[in-house]
Amino acid sequence: MNARDPQLPLQPDEASQIGAFAQAMWDEHIVPELTHYIAIPAKSPMFDADWEKNGHIDTVLRRAAQWVEQQKVAGLTLEVIRAPGRTPVIFFEIPATKAGSTDTVLLYGHLDKQPEFSGWRSDLGPWTPKYEDGKLYGRGGADDGYAVYAALTAILALDRQGIPRPRCVGLIETCEESGSFDLPLYIEQLGKRLGNVSLVVCLDSGAGDYDRLWLTTSLRGNVTGTLKVEVLTEGIHSGDNSGVAPSSFRIMRQLLDRLEDAKSGHLLPTDFHCEIPPERVVQAQTTADILGEEVYKRMPWACGGDGGPVLPVTTDPLQVLLNRTWRPTLSVTGVDGMPSISNAGNVLRPFTAFKLSLRLPPLVDGNEAALKLKALLEDNAPYNARVSFVPDGRAGAYGATGWNTPDIAPWLSGALESASQTHFGTPVGYIGQGGTIPLMGMLQKGFPKAQMMVCGVLGPKSNAHGPNEFLHVPYGKRLTAAVAQVIAAHP
Template identity: 30%
Template sequence: MTDSLPDVELKVSSHFPQVIDTLTELVAIPSVSWPAFDQIEVERSAEKIVSLVDELDFFDSVELLKASIGETQDLGQPAVVARREASTGYPTILLYAHHDVQPPGDISLWETPPFVATQRDGRLFGRGCADDKAGILVHLTSIRILKELENTPNLGVVLFIEGEEEYGSPSFDNFLSLYRAKLESDVIVVADSGNWDTSTPALTTTLRGNVTFKLSLRTLDHALHSGMFGGVVPDSFTVFSQLVSSFYDKFGSVDIPGLDKTLTTDLSYSEARIREESGVLPEVDLIGSGDILSRLWTQPSITVTGVDFPSIENASNTLVPEISARISLRVAPGQRAQDAFQAFSRYAEAFLKSKAVYSITDVSTGEGFVTDIQGWAAKSMEKCLSEAFGTECVEMGVGGSIPFISSFVDVFPGAQVLVTGVEDPDSCAHSPNESLDLSSFQKAITAQSLFLLRCNQKST
């Protein structure tokens, strides 16, 4: 057995053309898990992955599994679960990714067909190529290399490829409960994040939590003529806009009592970089206070993501009595999402007293994540990433949320959870022209192959 970098790199290089071909096949399956799309494609995607796993001839069992959604009898999307038991005294590593993808969105904004993987300038373009079908190929290829470089692997491996992450993983908690014994492991590697840039690897150590809800407020029992009553009688939009404006201080940072925040981080990130990566118009100032990464990773944010209100085409000269909005509250890592929601609720109740009658419904919460970077698995993964990329691995946060990670932590409290990934700042995940940097993709496969080979030498 060898776990030397040159030997692993040579193996990865020899397999890489086939890896790209397989990824191209997966991208061609439009496995959008949202109910409005053809769910047969999600089934087809899962069946394709089963065939790829079978080809490895590595696992003791390979299954296509589903679980119910909440307390209903409705089943969630298909997941692939494969398990190989560890030899006595050796750890078991669970490798997670998801095979469903975001909808393509406005096709006219794509420079290439979204479900035709297209290579250009060292990148592969296509929906799901980075998020997260490349993660699947990182897992499959690293397992293949483990098998080829180690004649009798002692390491236990669980492969868990979910089929509904992009739709919020509605059956995930039931799935973990139902199939806990099949998923039991010592280390969980979640390949659904990214790197600092295409040449600098990262381990994601924090994620913000999330609370989404619908807020409706009413000021009148019917619409009124805006000329006859405007200026005295409050309309719903005026009160709503006052409420939203009150969420922020003069710099644009969320300023609601009870919401946690940290104003500094360990990495630097320039204003020029955030402008380039986000597309903020040159004429527009950034918002918030504290260093930029703290605003992205460790401070709360509140965004109105949708509003039910008359459109311009349907506008009339009236005071509109009611408005409803969808609101996304991102929660600083370490604060429970329910505690943050309660803080928001107290604030809204105090602010809207005597201003409007309101309700908050359709509440959904997802917990944030803070990893233990002192565990042996985290240290090993960082070392492997540093070797594979030839650049020191950094520890970074992510402003988004991956709520199912907290479910992993709850069900498997003794497992070390490592969040890795293949995306980079130009990947445009969830957006038109999603893409994958092929060079860093190859290095990510090398890093995980090294990690599995070294875990194979570690007896517990």
């Protein structure tokens, strides 16, 4: 065991060395490794049905596992766990260096990616990494291929200085962007090997700005699936038959009107709403005071009809934050059954299919919401049209449930504040996120007393899932150092 007294708080020179170590590791090792990672189209199974045959997920998993092992962390053991027909996971264990410690810190990330999307800058691309002005562009670097490298670097930063820490385990999955439907199997298999998890560090979240450490306080759930409306077996001449056969698109509009007020975007079924906890409203107001109009101005608005930008749903920063974190919203993210405009003849189309993404408040059960959404859309179809809603995922896990952080222990609150002041020079920020990380709900059920440090590099304009995604490298360096400092403060 290390000779350093584990009861001593982290000294300024130690914190400074942690920051310097993290910066050097990013410059010399992490950025080059992530450059290789971005170039590999390791799309999540939902977007690559032949993922196993194509081998891209295996490639990024193997590279990450090799990198972890090459760092020669004392006592580290690593295993790539595979179940037949399931995406694999990396599981590594590192014994405690703090005498008498029986707790475990669980560090989480994922390596699978969203699909390409369109609209990338002419000199950029999803699989074409480019490092420019401190930003590493390309798909998946920020969401969140960096996580396994940053997590291990945080541990190394402590060990190299002899700063005691608890046992650490890493869990890196390859199915997160598909809803983590393979993850419960591995959580069950690992069972007692996870240990007494008292702190979870999840590096798959976002930041309100790049000027402070941000702690995520909540995550929305999500239901995705395909809504299809069929009226004909083949396309027919619209001049002869429009007004006789109903438009599949018009029926689609009627079905969506059951779900959403088209004018306001408000979701109509009360089952998809929950009461917002008062403390989250107070935190959102504090964050709104910090970020102000930037919470909506940072978006890439198109030019509107009067020459100014398109307007947001609301310009009240508090309501913007609550809308994107604690209120349900509907997005149509894909379409089938419609030819491109250049190939669109005067034909009444036989069907219309929309890919729906329904974001749910943190306290709404995702699977129950998926089943209620299916019934809402399919029952009593207009004109007796053939309507089907097929949720993504697997039976029993059709929807992903959100997450609301448990009460933050005084030690963690103090450690977060100290880490933010040390490595950013500003107080810690608290923010809800609109995205979904299914693991968090699973872990909170399995380890109800564990503290949760959910954070990440997805700050303003980083644009995960869309074009020109980037990883803000200077923020990644400071976040890594902050994680190390919080682990060191674990009681």
